[in-house]
């Protein structure tokens with residue numbers, strides 16, 4: 001049985017709309033909403049109704065198809081003017097996950113050379129569908145490669161949600177746990193709750209529980225004592241953007257876990273598809289880190305937990321320097337050592 005498949009897809013294309021699993025409602029409600037316009041797609045990405053680098057890219061790709069279908073232009077030039085406006089709008093939703101831009105550019109590239117509006121729309125839709133289908137295969141491959149790093153009975157710590165609902169299926173950091181379950185192996189997962197949006201508590205805990213994977217929830221400040229007291233053997237995380245030297249942007253809190261891994265002398269792995277690499281940037285200092293609203297920090301489920309008017313710093317991501325990363329697991333295998341050389345070879 002392919003474990004994890006009982007976890008619902010977060011994004012489904014109907015041919016004229018997107019059926020989205022609204023991740024802000026989880027774990028209390030499995031609620032789907034239908035997106036029919038580019039504006040609705042933009043709002044869902046910004047509001048984290050869909051989140052997770054690959055899932056954002058897939059959703060944005062179908063958002064472009066909605067834009068193409070709505071363009072209603074007779075002339076191809078007028079069509080692409082309208083289309084490119086929609087592409088720029090979708091690109092403005094969130095700045096850090098490179099998958100968003102990779103998917104928008106890939107759909108656009110697929111349409112080049114279209115001789116009619118109808119042909120352009122068909123090419124856009126075919127490419128968006130291909131992106132989603134490929135991502136599922138890619139994540140499965142990441143899971144297979146990642147599983148070679150773990151043994152039955154290991155205890156592994158992760159942060160945020162780099163799971164099935166953050167991708168087309170399986171996830172990246174969580175993929176090895178699904179594959180392990182399929183193979184009858186039991187890896188004990190410790191999921192860090194991941195303040196302030198609680199992707200770990202709300203999404204990873206829920207996802208792995210649905211798949212009957214052994215998962216224990218901890219708060220973020222328990223990481224160090226959990227590694228020490230629960231004999232954590234490794235840490236595995238997802239990524240939003242990996243640059244040419246291997247520096248990696250991921251959910252805020254990841255950098256701290258990498259430092260803990262160094263202290264405890266346990267491996268720290270990043271799991272990500274090639275679509276999460278951005279070799280146009282040389283180091284992590286070049287990555288734009290999204291800063292989100294103060295309310296995400298000062299409120300919990302709408303209830304204020306901090307004083308009115310308090311200053312808030314709310315970066316959604318941080319950057320882990322490559323020297324703290326043991327290996328990067330992609331669909332092509334595991335890269336280690338001189339990441340700059342290894343990454344260059346990945347994109348030759």
Ligand SMILES: CSC[C@H]1O[C@H](OP(=O)(O)O)[C@H](O)[C@@H]1O
Nearest residue numbers: 051052053162166238239250251
């Ligand atoms: C495979 S998901 C990758 C990545 O995206 C998440 O961020 P967000 O929940 O803000 O979209 C998190 O950093 C995951 O590790």
